[in-house]
Amino acid sequence: MATPTTRLEERVYRIYMEFFEKAERERRWSVFDDIPWDKVNRDAPEDLALCAETFASVEMYLPDYVAAGINIVRPWFGRSWWQANWGYEESKHSLALGEYLVRSGKRTQDQMFALHETLFAKKWEAPFDTARQMTLYGVVQEQATFVIYCKHREFARRAGDECLHAIYDYIARDEIAHTRFYQAVTEALLEEDRPGTLADLALVFANFKMPGVDLVPDYDERILKMREEGGVDRDLFIRKVYLPVLKFLNIGRHEMLAAQRVALEARQRRDAMGA
């Protein structure tokens, strides 16, 4: 049976078309033509390559991200096309980072293929069940990713690698554009069902983890290095993700308290059962 196109879905379609027009006119970049490959610093420290490899590894789960995302939103035109475009933009991120690792001489092509095999041996599963929850996960995840790429853009600059600096710059621009799309959709969701959307947002905050956790080899050691080199401290999530997301969506901290308490208690019950 066909899923009816609701007012919400019409609005999401318009948000997508606005996003897509801006992307086509102002934000497109080419892996081949726009990255200053001649400015790779082959003498940059290994830690810079390790961090780039970690980003590339997380981006490599693209088939799982796209499959999960597009299956959840399959009945809706705007959201489905968003997923397709999102997949295209994200595919360039892993390609650019992979090319960087090979062209910088930090990894061989064979090492990269071996890494792909290791990564693909595991599968990323969508952390939430509904289209609304996954949209809210998108808000948080894209904002967090944007912040971390910005931090590492500075690391690349300090390491004198103009090429990687440019790659991180292009990726960060994409990530913040993705955040803005998800935020615009979230505004529509809040207008449609504010209590339900706040409950889902609290659920996402309480259970949020970056997509590479439990998938990328040596993830914990890599993250320690990424935090160290990127200047990522423990309160960054609150300072650069939680508070900015609430502010952008015009949600007061106190408005979140009731839903957040329910979400935290559910997480505690789940953790206790798992312990």
Place this chain on the structure above:
Amino acid sequence: MSESKNLLPLFLTVAARVDKRSFDDVTRESVITDLGIDSLSMMQIVGEMETELKIQIPDEDLVEIITVGDLCSKVEHRLV
């Protein structure tokens, strides 16, 4: 200052309620994350303390809170 002494018990009460466990040997010097309280739970604790005391700490002040004493000081400042 007298308010400083009074706010630690309130912090412990709210933290216990939010995290569903008791906290021992906590002082104003205790680092909140070292107590096993994650950043989201801390936001909840701050919010519930604000509600109980009918105050509001500005968001920009929240990012400066590292220790229990930092939180108590922010609250004290708003109570004055």
